[in-house]
Amino acid sequence: MSVSDQEILALACIPEEKEQAFSLLVKKHQQRLYWHLRKMLIVHEDADDVLQNTFVKAWQNLEQFRGDSSIYTWLYRIATNEALNFLNKKRAELINNPEDLEVLLSKQLDNDPLYTGDEIEKRLQKSVLSLPDKQRLVFNMKYFDNMKYEEMARILDTSVGALKASYFHAVRKIEALINQELF
Structure with missing residues (x-):
C-alpha cells in the first residue's frame, strides 16, 4: 500500500x-x-x-x-x-x-565489495569524485537522479542559471578527465 x-x-x-x-x-x-x-x-x-x-x-x-x-x-x-x-x-x-579526501574516496571505491559497476562506470565515478563538492552534487542530481533544474534550485536554494553553469563546467571537467585517461 x-x-x-x-x-x-x-x-x-x-x-x-x-x-x-x-x-x-x-x-x-x-x-x-x-x-x-x-x-x-x-x-x-x-x-x-x-x-x-x-x-x-x-x-x-x-x-x-x-x-x-x-x-x-x-x-x-x-x-x-x-x-x-x-x-x-x-x-x-x-x-x-x-592524501586528500577525493583520493581516499577513490581508493575506497576501488576496494568496495558492494560496488557493482563495470570499469567504465568506475572511471566515471572517479572523475565525478574529482569535482568540487557543489559541482559533484549538481552533476549527481542532474545526471544520475535526472532532476529538473527548477527542483534542484528549490533544494539547493540557488538560481537555475547558476545550476546550469555548474553542470556545464562539471560535464566539461569529467569529459576532459575521461579523455585524458583514454589516451
Missing part, C-alpha cells in the same frame, strides 16, 4: 500516530535518499550514518515542515546538507594527511 505525503503529514499531527508516520516516511524515502548520499560519500557505512542523521533531523523538525515543497525535496535538502557537513568534517580530519 502506497501512502501519500499528505497522509503521512496528517498522521504526524496525531500524537499517538507520530511514530507510525515517521516509520512510513522512512520506508517511503530511504532508498532514494540512500543512493543520493552514496554517490556523494561513496562509502556504504558513511551513507548509512548520514541517512540516519537525516531522518533524525527530519523527525526533530517535522513540525517545522511548511509544505512549501514536497517532503522528498525537504528530506533531500536535509540529506544534502548533512552530506556536505560530513565531507567538510572528513576534510578537517585529514588536514595533516598528505
Whole structure:
C-alpha cells in the first residue's frame, strides 16, 4: 500500500500516530535518499550514518515542515546538507594527511565489495569524485537522479542559471578527465 505525503503529514499531527508516520516516511524515502548520499560519500557505512542523521533531523523538525515543497525535496535538502557537513568534517580530519579526501574516496571505491559497476562506470565515478563538492552534487542530481533544474534550485536554494553553469563546467571537467585517461 502506497501512502501519500499528505497522509503521512496528517498522521504526524496525531500524537499517538507520530511514530507510525515517521516509520512510513522512512520506508517511503530511504532508498532514494540512500543512493543520493552514496554517490556523494561513496562509502556504504558513511551513507548509512548520514541517512540516519537525516531522518533524525527530519523527525526533530517535522513540525517545522511548511509544505512549501514536497517532503522528498525537504528530506533531500536535509540529506544534502548533512552530506556536505560530513565531507567538510572528513576534510578537517585529514588536514595533516598528505592524501586528500577525493583520493581516499577513490581508493575506497576501488576496494568496495558492494560496488557493482563495470570499469567504465568506475572511471566515471572517479572523475565525478574529482569535482568540487557543489559541482559533484549538481552533476549527481542532474545526471544520475535526472532532476529538473527548477527542483534542484528549490533544494539547493540557488538560481537555475547558476545550476546550469555548474553542470556545464562539471560535464566539461569529467569529459576532459575521461579523455585524458583514454589516451
